[in-house]
Structure formats: C-alpha cells, structure tokens
Amino acid sequence: MIAVELKGLASRKLRTVLTMIAIILGVSMISGTYILTDTINGSFDQIFHQATRKIDAVITPKPAVSADFVGTPTLPAGLLPVVRGVPGVAAADGEIADQASLFAGHGRMINGRFHGHLRRVGATGGAPSLLFGVGSERFNELTLVAGHWPVGNQVALDESTMSRSHLHLGQMVEVASLARPLEPFRIVAKTRFGSVGSIGGAALIDMDLATAQRVTGKIGEYDQISVISAPGTSQKLIARRIRSHLPAADRSTVRVRTGEQQAKSQAAQVANALNFLTIGLLAFGGIAVFVGAFIIFNTFSITVAQRAREFALLRTLGSTRGQIMRSVVIEALLIGIAASVLGTLAGLGIAKLLNGLFQTFGANLPNSGLVVLSRTVSVSLMVGTAVTVISGLMPAFRATRVPPIAAMREGVPLPKGRLSRLTPYVAGLITLLGLLLTILGIFASISSTGSRLAIIGVGCVLLFIGVAMLSPKLVTPLASAFGWPLQRATAITGRLARDNAMRSPSRTAVTAAALMIGLALVAFVTIFAAELKKTADDAVSRDVAGTFIVQNNQSFGNSVQPGVAAVVSRMRGVAIASPIRRDVAKIRGVGTTAIDGIDPGVFATLYRFQWKVGSSRVVPGLGSNGALVADAYAGSHHLHDGSPLSMLTPIGTRDTFTVRGIFKSSQILDNVLIPNASLVRDFHEANSEWVVVQAAAGVNTGRLEHRIARVLAASYPTLSVNSQQQFKSQQDSQVNSLLGLVYVLLGLSIVVSLFGIINTLVLSIYERTREIGMLRAIGTTRTQVRWMVRWESVITSLIGAVLGILLGILLAVLITVGLASQGIEFALPIGQLIVWVVLAVIFGIVAAAFPARRAARLDVLRALAYE
Amino acid sequence: MTTAEAISGKSVDTEPVVSATGISRRFGEADTAVDALKDVDIAFRSGGFTAVMGPSGSGKSTLMHILAGLDRPTAGTVRIDGQVITSMGDRQLTLLRRKKVGFVFQFFNLLPTLTAEENIVLPARIGGTKVDPAFFSEIVEAMGLRNRLTHRPSQLSGGQQQRVAIARALITRPAVIFADEPTGNLDSTASGEVLTLLRHAVDDFKQTIIVVTHDAVAAARADRIVFLADGRIVKDQPASSVGEILDQMKELR
Numbered sequence A: 001m002i003a004v005e006l007k008g009l010a011s012r013k014l015r016t017v018l019t020m021i022a023i024i025l026g027v028s029m030i031s032g033t034y035i036l037t038d039t040i041n042g043s044f045d046q047i048f049h050q051a052t053r054k055i056d057a058v059i060t061p062k063p064a065v066s067a068d069f070v071g072t073p074t075l076p077a078g079l080l081p082v083v084r085g086v087p088g089v090a091a092a093d094g095e096i097a098d099q100a101s102l103f104a105g106h107g108r109m110i111n112g113r114f115h116g117h118l119r120r121v122g123a124t125g126g127a128p129s130l131l132f133g134v135g136s137e138r139f140n141e142l143t144l145v146a147g148h149w150p151v152g153n154q155v156a157l158d159e160s161t162m163s164r165s166h167l168h169l170g171q172m173v174e175v176a177s178l179a180r181p182l183e184p185f186r187i188v189a190k191t192r193f194g195s196v197g198s199i200g201g202a203a204l205i206d207m208d209l210a211t212a213q214r215v216t217g218k219i220g221e222y223d224q225i226s227v228i229s230a231p232g233t234s235q236k237l238i239a240r241r242i243r244s245h246l247p248a249a250d251r252s253t254v255r256v257r258t259g260e261q262q263a264k265s266q267a268a269q270v271a272n273a274l275n276f277l278t279i280g281l282l283a284f285g286g287i288a289v290f291v292g293a294f295i296i297f298n299t300f301s302i303t304v305a306q307r308a309r310e311f312a313l314l315r316t317l318g319s320t321r322g323q324i325m326r327s328v329v330i331e332a333l334l335i336g337i338a339a340s341v342l343g344t345l346a347g348l349g350i351a352k353l354l355n356g357l358f359q360t361f362g363a364n365l366p367n368s369g370l371v372v373l374s375r376t377v378s379v380s381l382m383v384g385t386a387v388t389v390i391s392g393l394m395p396a397f398r399a400t401r402v403p404p405i406a407a408m409r410e411g412v413p414l415p416k417g418r419l420s421r422l423t424p425y426v427a428g429l430i431t432l433l434g435l436l437l438t439i440l441g442i443f444a445s446i447s448s449t450g451s452r453l454a455i456i457g458v459g460c461v462l463l464f465i466g467v468a469m470l471s472p473k474l475v476t477p478l479a480s481a482f483g484w485p486l487q488r489a490t491a492i493t494g495r496l497a498r499d500n501a502m503r504s505p506s507r508t509a510v511t512a513a514a515l516m517i518g519l520a521l522v523a524f525v526t527i528f529a530a531e532l533k534k535t536a537d538d539a540v541s542r543d544v545a546g547t548f549i550v551q552n553n554q555s556f557g558n559s560v561q562p563g564v565a566a567v568v569s570r571m572r573g574v575a576i577a578s579p580i581r582r583d584v585a586k587i588r589g590v591g592t593t594a595i596d597g598i599d600p601g602v603f604a605t606l607y608r609f610q611w612k613v614g615s616s617r618v619v620p621g622l623g624s625n626g627a628l629v630a631d632a633y634a635g636s637h638h639l640h641d642g643s644p645l646s647m648l649t650p651i652g653t654r655d656t657f658t659v660r661g662i663f664k665s666s667q668i669l670d671n672v673l674i675p676n677a678s679l680v681r682d683f684h685e686a687n688s689e690w691v692v693v694q695a696a697a698g699v700n701t702g703r704l705e706h707r708i709a710r711v712l713a714a715s716y717p718t719l720s721v722n723s724q725q726q727f728k729s730q731q732d733s734q735v736n737s738l739l740g741l742v743y744v745l746l747g748l749s750i751v752v753s754l755f756g757i758i759n760t761l762v763l764s765i766y767e768r769t770r771e772i773g774m775l776r777a778i779g780t781t782r783t784q785v786r787w788m789v790r791w792e793s794v795i796t797s798l799i800g801a802v803l804g805i806l807l808g809i810l811l812a813v814l815i816t817v818g819l820a821s822q823g824i825e826f827a828l829p830i831g832q833l834i835v836w837v838v839l840a841v842i843f844g845i846v847a848a849a850f851p852a853r854r855a856a857r858l859d860v861l862r863a864l865a866y867e
Numbered sequence B: 001m002t003t004a005e006a007i008s009g010k011s012v013d014t015e016p017v018v019s020a021t022g023i024s025r026r027f028g029e030a031d032t033a034v035d036a037l038k039d040v041d042i043a044f045r046s047g048g049f050t051a052v053m054g055p056s057g058s059g060k061s062t063l064m065h066i067l068a069g070l071d072r073p074t075a076g077t078v079r080i081d082g083q084v085i086t087s088m089g090d091r092q093l094t095l096l097r098r099k100k101v102g103f104v105f106q107f108f109n110l111l112p113t114l115t116a117e118e119n120i121v122l123p124a125r126i127g128g129t130k131v132d133p134a135f136f137s138e139i140v141e142a143m144g145l146r147n148r149l150t151h152r153p154s155q156l157s158g159g160q161q162q163r164v165a166i167a168r169a170l171i172t173r174p175a176v177i178f179a180d181e182p183t184g185n186l187d188s189t190a191s192g193e194v195l196t197l198l199r200h201a202v203d204d205f206k207q208t209i210i211v212v213t214h215d216a217v218a219a220a221r222a223d224r225i226v227f228l229a230d231g232r233i234v235k236d237q238p239a240s241s242v243g244e245i246l247d248q249m250k251e252l253r
C-alpha cells in the first residue's frame, strides 16, 4: 500500500517537493526556535556554573521591589567583616560586577580632556561590556593568559575582545561606567573566562576592587560577597550559618544562597526571560505552519480533482471509499513525515539565522554548540505531520465522492458534498466567532496577558479560516476588478489571466488566503507601529518644552551618569539642565509602579503638562514628600488630591508621599512623579533616564547643541544630545528596528505563501497544457505566455494583499480602540500600505517566475498531442 | 490572372505559398531512431484544398507540423509565403504563425473561458490587431454561428465548436490553414458540415487549406490528394472519388 503511494509521490515529484517546502519552512522555524533558545539557556547555565564553581555561598542584595528597568541595589561594605566572622567561613570577599563601555582612542588626553576620535570597542552587536573587580584572586573566574593583574588605572581584558578589537598589551583604552565620566586605563593583562572562554561575546573588563568600586560609583559597596567554606562545612550549612549571623537590619535586604543555588537561580532567571522570546518565535513558526496548512489543503484539493479519473477507475475495479480515503491520507502522512523530518533538520540552520538576525538588530545572545533536545524533535515532527494530515483530510474525503462513472467520461466535475450548501453559512459563522473572540480578547477584563493573547490568537485563526472560506465568493468580483486594468493594458494576456484566476474560485481563494494571512499581520504591525510612533512623537511635541534631551543611546534604564546634569547646566548658553530619574516602588494598596523623579522648581519650564487637579503652580511647592499622579492611573486606583502614597523602595525604605496634583497622562513620564531629591533620599538612585536641557534665551541652539555634543563626546561618549526632532526619530528608530525584526519573522509566512502560489500555478498550467499549446500554435509568443501566467499570479497576490490589508486594518482598529485608555492614537499609514500592495504585485511576478518559465517552455507539439 | 487571384492578391504562377524541399525528420537516436519523413519535396499553391492521406504512422502529422513551423525537420528547407522558416528562431516563427498560418485541431482546442466570438477573434487579439467587422460578420455568417456568438464552448456541440475553430483560423486571413483530422472527433453529419465549410473557405475566401485526414469522404472534397507511406510521398494526384480513394488506401496498407 505504502509502496504504491510512494510511487505516486515520486511520479508527481515537483508538486510533492513544493508541498513539502510549505511545511518544511514552518516546522524549521519551530525547531529552530527551540534549538536557539535551548542553546542560549545551555550557554548561560554553563557560564553561571563556571562563575560559582569555586564558591560555596553567595550574598547578594535582595531588592524589596524590582523591575527590569532599574539596577539592583548594592551591599554595604560593612557586611564583609560580619560574614568573615561566621564560623566555617574560610574566605570571603566582596566584588563588583557592573556594565560599562570600552573605548579605544586615536587621540590623547590633554588637561583631562580627550582630543581625537574615540571608537567603541569590545562587545559585538551593541551589547555593553562587563566590568569586574574582585577582592582576592581566589574568587576571580578570569584566568590570566598574559600580563599581570591590574592595579589602579590598569585593566585586564579578555583575549577574544582584544583580538577582535585589535588591542594589545600596554595600549590605553577608555572606560565609561554608568557612574563616572570617561577614564583612561592601560591594558596590562589578557584573560580568559573559565573554561567557557567568554560570556556571550561581551567584553570582560577586570580592575582591582577599589578601582572598580570607584569607577562604578560604589565606594564602600559591593555587588556581591562570595564565600568559600572551611573544609568539612557543606554549602548548605555555611549558607544557613551566614543567614543566622546577619544583622537584623540586613535580613530583609540581603539574600544568601549556596553556590549551586545561585547558579540555578541565575539560570532560571535567564530561562524565564527567554521564555518570552521562545513563545514569540514559536508564534511566528505557528503562523508559518498555519499558512502551510492552506497550501497543503489546496494542493491536495487540486491533485484530487486532477486524479478524479484515476479514483473512478479504482472504484470501478472494486476499491472501497475507505481504501480511496486511506490512500490519500497515507500520501499526506508520508509528505507530512518527510517534510517534518527535513524541517526539524533545517531548524539547525534557522537557529543560526535567527541568532544572526538578533545580532543585526542589536541583541547579543551567547551560544555555543547547538543544543537539540528530544522535545524539539518530537514537537516539530508532531506539529508538521499532524498539520499535513489534517489539511489533507478534507480533500481525501472529497476523493471518496468521485463516482465510478467518472472513469468513463472526461471532465466529470467532482460531485459537491451533501453539506456544501451549508458552506457559506458555516464560513460566516466561523468568521463571526473569530471576530467575537478577537473582540472579547481585546476588550474583556482579563488579568493575564497570556490568556488575553491566546484568545485573540484563536480569534484571529478562526477569522482567517472564515474569511478564507468566504473568499471564493469574492474572487470573481475582485479578479474582475484587478484584471480590468490589465485587460485594458494588454492585448490578450491580461484577459486570459483574469479568466484563469476566476476559473476555479476556490483554488484562487485558498492560494490568496495563504498570502492574506501574512499580509494581514504585516499590515497590522505596520499600522500599530505607526500608531506607537505617532503617539510617542505627539507626546514629545505636546508635553516637552525643553530644547534638548540628553540620553544614553547604547543602553537603557537610568543610564545617564549622575554628574551630567551638573556639567551641562554649567555650560554657557544653558539655562536649565534637569534630570529625570526613574525607579520603581510598591505603593501600599495600589501596586508596583514606575516612579519618575523631577526637579519641581523647573518642571513647568521644561514640560507642558495639562492638569486635571491642581496646576503647574503646585509643582514648585511639592516639598520633600509631595507627589503628582497621572489621571488615568489616579482614576483606576481611586487616588485624589491629598491621597497618601505609602511607598516601599527597592532598598527597603518606606516613606509616605501625598498626592498634590493630577496631570493628564503623558507618554513622556510615568504615572507617579516625586521630587528628584526625594528619589535620591529614599531610592538611592543617582543615575537618570535622561536630562532635559533648556537653552538660554537668544542662544543659537544649533551651536549650543554642537558644544554640548563635544563636551559629552569627551567625557560621556555613550550619551548624545538630541533636539526634540532627533529625540523623536530616536524613539521612532527603536520602534522601527523592532518592526524590522517582526517583518523579517513574518516574511517566513510570506515565503510559505509564495510556494503556495507557485504550486497552484504549476498545477493549473499542467491542467491547461493543451490550451497553452494551442495558444502557442496560433501565434502567442513565449513572452506573452509568461505574462499570462504572471498576471494571473499578480491577480491572486492582489486578492490576498487587499483582503489581508483590510483584515489588518480591522485588527488594528480593534486593538487601538482597546488601548485608547493607554493614550494610543489611531494612525493609518496609507503610503506604507500602498507600498505593501506594490510589493504584492512584485511578489506575484516573482512567484510566477518558475511557473511562467515552465509554461513558456512547453513543447507545443507535445502539448497538442497530450492525451 | 484570374479574378480570384486578383482579389486574394496572390499569384498562382509565381512561388507556391508553402513549399518543402528535401525534408527529413528523425525522432530519437541511434538504434531507437525513427525516420518519420524521408527526403520529402512538396509545394502548395495558393487557393487550393489539399488532403494528406496515408496509413497510421506514415508521417502525415509530422509533415504538417513541419510545414506549419511547429516542428523542425532534421534536414531540408520549408518556405511559407516566400520566407524560409526552417532557419527562424522561436520568436520569429511564432510571429510568422500568427500572421500566415491558421490551425484547426482534432480536439477543437477552444478556450473554455472565452465566448465563441472571443475565441474567433483570439488570434487577432494575440497579435493586437483590429478585426474588420465586415469580414468578421462574413465569416460568422458563413460558419452559421450568428446566434451562437455569446455561447461558451461547453454550451456548443462538437460540430459547432469545430466551426468556431475554423472561423478562428480564417479571421487573420492566413496564407495557409492546416487541419489535422478536423473531423476525427465528429459524427458524419457534423463532419460533412465542417468539410463543406472548409471547401467554402477555399472557394469563397480563396484560402489555402491543407487537411490531414483518414476519411475518404473528406479527402474526396479536396482539389488534390497527397498519399504518404512510411515517410515518403507515394502519390500526389488531383481530386478523386471516394471509391477510388478507398482503393488507393487499401493498396498502401
């Protein structure tokens, strides 16, 4: 039985291969995602185990509140003697581990100022470098390859960074930390990170502990204390002892873990963070598989129709319906298994590609030696095979409906199923259900984002299936509409293409639907990104009055150094330079929220906020414990003028602020604002998110910007000064690079639908061999035949594109209405959507390349002699 | 010059419309090679109705394909309307067929998506040329398709479909029309009609028509009958009666 099917597949090689590609691509994305994230997880595991290999216990700060946009607090140096005094502790020392940037200069420092050109070196793909300072070499995971351990203004760098950046021992480099201006260091050593070699391509900068503390602004503080226990004292025991010896005041802000626990918890943290990436990438793989399902369905439907006579013959020879059904299903199963196996293997390549992709978009993920878990293989194989078989079921069922009489006559159409009458109603119902679920997912109050997205996802899947089922009815009018200009513009090719596209509406509809799905999502993200940009840009124009914004373009989250506002405000021509400090707090009865620190005295000059309660005049009088809150936030948490806000800060301080004013929500600042001085006092936050600069009256802003930029370049090369316009484009470019990534990932689904079009065209051309032969005989040139095929492809693509873009607009409108309370503004980037339509036309022409060639190359005599 | 010649603008005494000299056609290679045509010389003058006959496998279709520029001879030259077509590239050949050659096929080969009218004017549209409405009308009238013009092929009988195909072949006023077993798929009544129409095209429209046929009745309507056997022309004679033709066919078998 299977041998017969294999032979059948072999005789239809091209279609089998094209069908398989549709599944291979989606499956490879699934398998590639797993391989990539497992590999990254594995590498981090290795790194963390390496880092705690020699260590029995680790003491780290435990922030009372945390968020990924703020740094963690530090340990007081006074804790170290306490730990050393714990019985069973053989050695303990503090260490610093922080972010920094490394620069190599072609120039010289003159009078404390750098003259020349600085080049950022070290980490690849824009990742920050890591700065280490360890109290004693016993705890250092870096091993010396050459040179000697650094003292004072000396650094050791890892050998891969040195060779990658062409640095050599004795050379001067500049280090920019998040705390201090640029400082010169001499490279005195070359290192290696344990047996792993490096940490995901990050540059590893090693200094002596005191220097590291000074450079990172952590004098008298540690990021971590590592402990080695005396022989015979177990990791668990020593950790327990240290815990019990901690001063009562530190118990809630300090965490003691065994070396093993520390490695595991860090790995778990990474795995948790990566989970988001895994799910996101799997979603794109899922979309591609979903699109592939349409192509499988279509190919099998066409094939079954073309083989109607064969089935009829088998039926007259005594085959039962069950046998016919089985033969088609087995064919689907074989294709599914083969494609899934190939797809799983191709995942290895996809994992590499994805990794490269993330590097291009600025995210650097460590990985070494691809990790393929059995879960990866089983999920990929199952998904690919199941989807193929399920997509083949309907066509298989239709094959059983071929009457034996069809063997006797030519061109007996497949009889319609008994239920086909109901199809439009079922399609309508599915569409409606999909729409309802999508709306439910957007508007219903669901607390978990995960289930919200899942409901929207299922809704969209149903919506797509429903519209695809309805679309055969739309093919005829749409094809006539799109074909009309072609028909007018061409002698005959446009007309024939239009007729061909309309000849089998369901075939064209399903082919177009595959593209529709990809384009609906592309259109949606295009619109949504335009809305995000518009919202953010409008907020800047509306709410910011300052001339410039100084920010760190290379890392986010409070990465403007503490001294910057002071340096800039002292400059000639600068009226005000005021930082925004950002931190997080848990407000009793309200929840965890981001808090922004402002300078009350100058707030009204730098920002143009609108007030619901109070006015800009209340801001200067905030005192040390006044707070301002956004109206939407105040509304949903029942806050009003005079409400107390009891805040718990990351360092464990509790302080109460009082609402003094309610402003209209702004995309620029967070929901709760307190004075900067209070933020420094209660949160110990010295860095800032950005610094807003107001030029003095009558100053040439262009020249001022230039001067500020020069000062920053010399001392704080990670910072840049932006006009409002530049700030906007800076924000836009962040959205754009994410958008680019999403486009690339959606591109996979579009490529899958490309194969769908190719496959349908090839099968249709095969059916029309005689017609093409006749056309060629009576004087149709090869070029004309090619254009006939191309135009058909273009019409199909346009149907998919237009339906897709309309669906995309619908989804975008729904989401925008759903997010209106968050301040999202509606935008319709007509120009970009038109670009997608134009690209769809080009897509159609590209998809037609191979089928058109085949059609044009058709041997006229053979085509006419056919059958 | 006769009046007919004056009207069609073609001269009988000068060059023939289609001529082949020394054409051979070999299919396959080495030991499996088949010589479908062996050194055939033949010429057709304008305005004639020629029937090509012969046993199955004698090379009739091959000859027709080569004369029509659909296939290339292994050796020899073919001229259509004075032009040597055997050295032409595909594009040139296609354009030549478009202008100078008409076809009528056994299986009609109409486009199912087009109406009868659209099928008839298809060659003109492929060439991007205008159809003379008077000429169109004349052909439609002659083919008896006046009230079938808006029908699609699936709504027409075999005979009607073949009449549409003949109209399609006539519409560009080609130098020559080739028909490979045009009645092969029709019953005798429809065959008779189709032959009458082809005859009509020769007589009234001064068309040159070359028909490959197995049907002695069909061949009897021609002005000239060419017999092929085993890739060679074995007899080339003027019109003859059905009985005579049948006898000759028997001889060849």
Ligand SMILES: Nc1ncnc2c1ncn2[C@@H]1O[C@H](COP(=O)(O)OP(=O)(O)OP(=O)(O)O)[C@@H](O)[C@H]1O
Residues within 6 Å of the ligand: B027, B028, B034, B035, B036, B054, B055, B056, B057, B058, B059, B060, B061, B062, B063
């Ligand atoms: N493409 C081809 N490849 C190989 N041999 C071929 C090919 N076309 C024709 N032949 C051979 O050439 C010979 C002549 O074929 P042709 O089709 O011209 O015969 P015919 O006279 O038209 O026959 P029929 O009356 O059956 O149509 C036959 O022996 C045939 O097998």
Ligand SMILES: [Mg+2]
Residues within 6 Å of the ligand: B060, B061, B062
């Ligand atoms: Mg033949």
